[in-house]
Every structure is written in structure tokens, then in C-alpha cells.
Amino acid sequence: MIDLSTALGPLELRTPLIGAAGTVGSVVDFSGVADLSAYGAAVAKSVSEDPWKGRPAPRVAPSGLGMLNSIGIQNPGIDAWIEEVGPHIEKVSVPVWGSAVGKTAGEFARVAAKLETVGVQAIEVNLSCPNLEGQGMFALDPGATREVVANVRRAVRVPIGAKLSPNAEDIAAIGSAAVEAGADWLVLTNTVWGAGIDVRTRRPLLSGLIGGYSGPPLKPIALRCVLETRRSLPDTPIVGCGGVTHGEDVIEFLLAGASAVCVGTAHFDRPRTASTLLREVESIMREQGVTSLRDYIGKVEPW
Numbered sequence: 001m002i003d004l005s006t007a008l009g010p011l012e013l014r015t016p017l018i019g020a021a022g023t024v025g026s027v028v029d030f031s032g033v034a035d036l037s038a039y040g041a042a043v044a045k046s047v048s049e050d051p052w053k054g055r056p057a058p059r060v061a062p063s064g065l066g067m068l069n070s071i072g073i074q075n076p077g078i079d080a081w082i083e084e085v086g087p088h089i090e091k092v093s094v095p096v097w098g099s100a101v102g103k104t105a106g107e108f109a110r111v112a113a114k115l116e117t118v119g120v121q122a123i124e125v126n127l128s129c130p131n132l133e134g135q136g137m138f139a140l141d142p143g144a145t146r147e148v149v150a151n152v153r154r155a156v157r158v159p160i161g162a163k164l165s166p167n168a169e170d171i172a173a174i175g176s177a178a179v180e181a182g183a184d185w186l187v188l189t190n191t192v193w194g195a196g197i198d199v200r201t202r203r204p205l206l207s208g209l210i211g212g213y214s215g216p217p218l219k220p221i222a223l224r225c226v227l228e229t230r231r232s233l234p235d236t237p238i239v240g241c242g243g244v245t246h247g248e249d250v251i252e253f254l255l256a257g258a259s260a261v262c263v264g265t266a267h268f269d270r271p272r273t274a275s276t277l278l279r280e281v282e283s284i285m286r287e288q289g290v291t292s293l294r295d296y297i298g299k300v301e302p303w
């Protein structure tokens with residue numbers, strides 16, 4: 001009997017797969033498209049205090065084997081979100097996590113407190129949005145990270161995960177600040193800054209010029225972030241996030257030290273991909289005679 005369950009800080013997850021924020025809508029609307037039983041949890045798109053209209057089109061573009069986006073966290077604001085999505089959250093067949101975003105530590109905390117009222121199981125603190133116009137990224141600075149996470153920690157009782165950026169110069173230092181401030185786990189990582197230009201029109205692929213790059217090319221970068229952070233913070237639970245497309249990618253992140261992994265861009269090609277991923281993971285486990293997924297966590301071997 002193969003055991004696909006895993007633990008993440010205080011939470012038990014039935015599978016290691018987590019629907020990545022921004023790629024599974026509000027989770028409630030995703031339930032009509034995907035098989036939610038394949039996930040241990042799913043993260044609703046980030047929400048801010050006031051409505052954000054996001055960046056103008058074009059804001060998504062394929063590039064190489066990955067994808068560029070500069071959505072700019074378009075969202076209706078927490079009050080409208082709660083009215084629309086809130087009543088359905090506890091009826092969905094997967095634990096839903098909220099994702100808070102903001103321009104100040106106070107805004108993050110107020111959004112998180114409201115998210116908690118509708119029954120989310122946990123809250124991700126999105127410190128790493130690559131598309132916040134005119135504002136630096138919190139996840140590049142340990143002090144800013146500490147301040148936001150500490151404010152969210154004081155505002156809610158549910159577990160919180162800090163979502164960091166591969167653009168950080170020293171991701172382990174940022175992770176350490178987040179954990180000291182009360183994060184229960186780290187999500188490694190959000191998209192990496194990227195850009196593209198159409199050589200015929202000579203215009204950027206994104207109206208915002210620079211956006212976030214995701215998908216398979218992000219995997220080695222996210223994996224490096226997991227390895228570096230695990231080395232510095234061996235007791236901190238980690239969610240690996242970046243380019244997961246095949247069962248092998250899931251196991252690679254676990255070996256590097258993640259306890260669970262997000263599935264993001266892969267949903268745009270195949271919304272039901274999580275069920276396939278789980279079958280692939282099970283098949284590798286059978287082949288290797290591994291019965292519990294937890295036996296992979298952090299078990300990368302040295303040369």
C-alpha cells in the first residue's frame with residue numbers, strides 16, 4: 001500500500017500536491033474543471049485590501065519552454081472576494097488556502113484576518129509578486145519580510161506560509177527572517193523576473209515590459225532555492241514551487257528537502273494534470289520499492 005500523504009508544519013496533507021496561487025482561480029471555480037481529490041490543498045489567487053485592476057493586455061505570453069505573466073494581481077478586493085467566494089470555501093472537496101498581498105504590512109495583516117473568517121485552512125503571504133508597480137518586492141529584504149510576516153502572524157491563528165522570490169540574493173537569509181517572524185513554512189518559489197520581445201513588432205511580449213517567468217525552466221532555479229534554504233534551515237518545512245510537470249519533478253523537490261510541491265503553469269496546458277502527476281509518482285515509488293512518500297524528503301545523496 002502506497003502512502004502519498006505528507007505533513008507540512010502542523011498540517012497533514014492527503015497528497016503532496018498543492019494548486020499554486022493564481023493558477024487555480026478561487027479554487028471554488030476550479031472545482032468544475034479539475035479533480036480536486038488529487039491535491040492536498042489549493043491556494044486561491046492573491047487578494048489585496050482594495051480592488052486592484054491589474055496590468056493592461058498583453059499580460060501572458062509563452063516564451064521558450066515557459067510562460068511570462070504580468071497580471072498584476074487583478075482582484076476585486078477582500079470584501080467583494082469574501083462575499084463572492086467565502087460562502088463556498090468550506091464546501092469544496094479540498095482544503096483551501098488564502099493568499100494575502102498588500103502594499104504595507106498592515107494591509108497584509110488586515111487581508112489575512114478577513115481571509116481567516118471564511119474558513120481557509122492556511123494563509124500564504126505573497127511577499128514575492130513580480131508585478132507590483134512602483135513598489136519594491138518585500139521578499140528581497142529580510143527586514144521588510146520580517147515586518148510583514150510578524151504582522152500577519154499577530155492577526156491570524158491559522159498556519160501561515162511565506163512565499164519567497166528566486167530573485168532574492170540570499171534566499172536562505174530571507175527565509176530565516178520569515179521563520180523568526182512566525183512563518184510555519186516557506187514556499188520556494190514564486191516566478192523569476194523575465195522579459196521577451198516580438199522581433200516583428202519590436203514590442204515587448206508583456207505590456208509591463210518585465211514580468212514573472214514560470215514553468216519548466218524555473219525548476220532548477222526553484223530547486224536551488226530549496227537546497228540552499230534546507231541547508232541553512234533544516235527544520236523548516238518547505239513547499240517546492242516551480243515548473244512541476246512530471247512525477248519525477250515532484251520527487252526531485254522532495255529529495256531536495258521539500259515536504260510538498262505546488263503545481264502551477266502546468267495547469268494551463270492540462271487542468272487535470274494533478275491526477276496524472278500522482279499516478280506517475282506512485283509508479284516511481286513502486287519501481288523503487290518506496291511505500292511512503294515521506295521517505296524521500298531531504299534524502300538527496302552526496303557524490
Ligand SMILES: Cc1cc2nc3c(=O)[nH]c(=O)nc-3n(C[C@H](O)[C@H](O)[C@H](O)COP(=O)(O)O)c2cc1C
Pocket residue numbers: 020021022023045046067069071073099126163189190191214215216218241242243244262263264265266
Ligand atoms: C498567470 C499566473 C498568475 C499567478 N498569480 C499568482 C498569485 O496571485 N499569487 C501568488 O502567490 N503567485 C502567483 N503566481 C505564481 C505561481 O503560484 C507559482 O509560484 C509560479 O508560477 C511558479 O510555479 P510554476 O512554474 O509551477 O507555475 C502566478 C503564476 C502565473 C503563471
